[in-house]
Amino acid sequence: MEISSQLSIPELNAIGDIAGRTAIASVDGKQYDLIVDRIAWERDRNSRLVTVFFKFVTNTPVTVDVQPGSFAELTVRGSMRENVFLLPNSARQLNDTVWYVRGGAVFDLTPVTQGRTTAGWLVEAFDYGDGILVGTYPGVRSGSEVEPVVR
Secondary structure (H helix, E strand, O other): OEEEEEOOOOHHHHOOOOOEEEEEEEEEEEEEEEEEEEEEEOOOOOOEEEEEEEEEEEOHHHHHOOOOOOOOOOEEEOOOOEEEEEEOOOOOOOEEEEEEEOOEEEEEEOOEEEEEEEEEEEOOOOOOOOOOOOOOOOOOOOOEEEOOOOO
């Protein structure tokens, strides 16, 4: 028995080398350890997603109480990343830029995106000066003067 999941290319890139990755499957309130078994050779024509197949990490089939056709929630353990920031999605401005404050003025920067998760936007670490603006600020331009309020 195996569990398959369809992942997008950005999700695969965020995970890193998927071969040998482990995962946890939650099925009907029970959790099972999984390991990547294989990856489909091509993307689905309609969804453009790649199917990844996971096998259960157990030698005893009796310990796996999952019925065929069950739905599972998967958590795949990705690669460890160093020197990255996890920014809230609300920090993302037009064209994947961020606004940061330095010396009472606002500046824009296009950080290098490492991936996106439900928790936020992963970017390479950068010098963020006195802080990063979160939210939308109509009319703000690089060089605009501001008085930061930390919350």
